[in-house]
Amino acid sequence: MYSGPNADEIITDAIKNGNYFELLKEQQTTVLKVYSTTAYDIKIVDNYWYNENGELIKQTILINNKEKVIFDKFKEAESMLLELERDLVVAS
Structure with a gap:
């Protein structure tokens, strides 16, 4: 299963590229936001x-107020369980 980059790697990369970042503590999670701007002043x-x-x-x-999910561990786990369930039905 995909584990992705750790927060330290992302922060280091943001600093190297001169991007602003912030860490927000929510109940049981930490949200790391990295702000960047590309050509034509597109905010990301x-x-x-x-x-x-x-x-x-x-x-x-x-990007441009449109959000795209890159990775969701719970959706990935759900799809793995559904695939396993389908395989069990086919196998029996």
Whole structure:
């Protein structure tokens, strides 16, 4: 299963590229937001959600107020379970 980059790697990369970032503590998660601007002044926000163990659980990107999910650990786990369930039905 995809584990993604850790927060330290993302922060280091943001600093190297001169991007602004912020860490927000929510109940049991930490959200790391990295703000960047590309050509033609397009604003991008990369959002990373980490659980209390520092594991990436969700990653999204926001461009021009449109959000795209890059990774969602719970959706990935759900699809793996559904695939396993389908395989069990086929096998029996």
